[in-house]
Amino acid sequence: MNLPARHQLRSLVTAVAVTLTLALAGIAGCEGQQDPGPPSVREKLRESHIDGQPVLRIGVSAEDPENGAFVDFEREIAKYIAKNLGYEGADIEYHPLNTEERITALQSGQVDLVISSFSMTEEREKDVLFAGPYFVTTQEVLVPRKLKDRVRTIEDLRDPQLKVCSSGGSTTEDELKERGIQPRLVMNVSDCVRGMRAGKYDVVSSDKAILAGFLSLYPEEFEIVDMPFGTTEKLGVGVPIGDPALRDLVAYFLGKSHEQGRKTGNSPWLTAYQTTLGRWLEADLPQPPPHDVPDLVDFDDKAPTR
Template identity: 30%
Template sequence: MKLRKVTAASAAVFALSLTATACGSGDGDSGSGNDGGKKITIGIKYDQPGLGLKTPDGKFTGFDVDVAKYVAKELGYAEGDIEFKETKSADRETALERGDVDFITATYSITDERKQKVDFAGPYLLAHQDLLIRADDNVTKGDDLNGKKLCSVTGSTSAQNVKDDFAPKAQLKQYGTYSECINGLQSGAVDALTTDDSILAGYASQDQYKGKFKLAGLKLSNENYGIGVKKGDTAMVDKINAALEKMVKEKAWDKAVQDNFGPAGYQNEPAPQIGNIVK
């Protein structure tokens, strides 16, 4: 790099600025847990009510958001130090590998395949694949869906899993978004929507849907939600796990569940133990 000549006064100012930077709180890269760092970037979903949602006024709400804020606080960051970054399902591993985010809290199920690329803290929630149905309908087992219209989003395996394992005569309907499935359920175009029960509860808890839908409570699979961290950053994993344990102990976890899922009558599992993956 070429440097221009500077005056003695300018050099002194430049030296002072470097000293101030060196003594500051860093560049915001939390890495292995840079407590009290200037900024922390957290990956979340922007389009999942009850879990990770960016509202029209620019606020962020949901259970994943509440968990992320609590963990960040325990790592030494004020709420104003948090930068939330939209992290879609297909982009999560890449975002961690590139360092675009410090950790991800975004309905991120812990799987053996994903653990080859990233490390996980948690789990912090045990969800299940379930069905959302109209409040006046009754579905008590998977084969009740035979002959009925079952909705999920394009690219999801949830509806196909139900057809393969429980209701081979179900009629699959694929829409672009869960919101479209919800609209179809409301109009009668479909009879049920399937994905994780936490996601379904988040949608059903929205003001415009309260009392119109309910979860069937079938528990068709186990989904252990973890907090994704860059591969090899075990120090960060340990600090996040300690924060999650404290969140449960202080009952802040229970409050977050009730605040975000309560209106849907979500029968959540108790807070999982750190490292306990339910198959």
């Protein structure tokens, strides 16, 4: 073989080797760029502000312990979420909050979560993050049994002789005023109920779930009247606006319970509802599907350790 032929062969072998090397490097690069998959629950916990905290602080209704079944229901939901975040028993602090204190308590860092009849609205989403809903309800009224025939419609509520009570800073207050009804405003719905029992007010308007809680305490005194307000209240778990990781975790655990209930007919949510509010509302009410549930990897069903 002459020199030019050898040179051509050597060049060809070199080109093939270079091409093979580049191809292998490309394959390795593609393998390195493969989708790592969804994050795990533990990874999300490390991203959240509660990572390493010895105590989980949950804002709850200041109605407690005066609202029977509804407070019991929300407490059970709070315990379920806390357990999945790795907190049980003495590791959980409950902070009673009035309606107007909920957003401030999250913004100031007083609490880590709020589970307190917190309606998910666009206006509030400017200040807090929501996971949920964990309950969907409607606005109704609670009246003494002696007035059940007098108070049947929204038009009846416009009677200036009728003293309608509601909590200030609530979506109920806004709805009443939009309907031309001027309510007497107090700090908490429990103040309305105490006032109605004392003859100070004639009607209490709030979420049906909250009213059912008071009905569970005074079943012989009051009655819930369904009103065609047309407003559906989606109650969610409030999370600080700067902690999307914690929001995702709460949404994931609510979604996990929802899927369990849908597939098996039993779940932590259904147990909580049926043993509390289900005695006073629809017994077979299903858990509402939570919004924007993230895809996370849950290694096991045990509470993550801190």
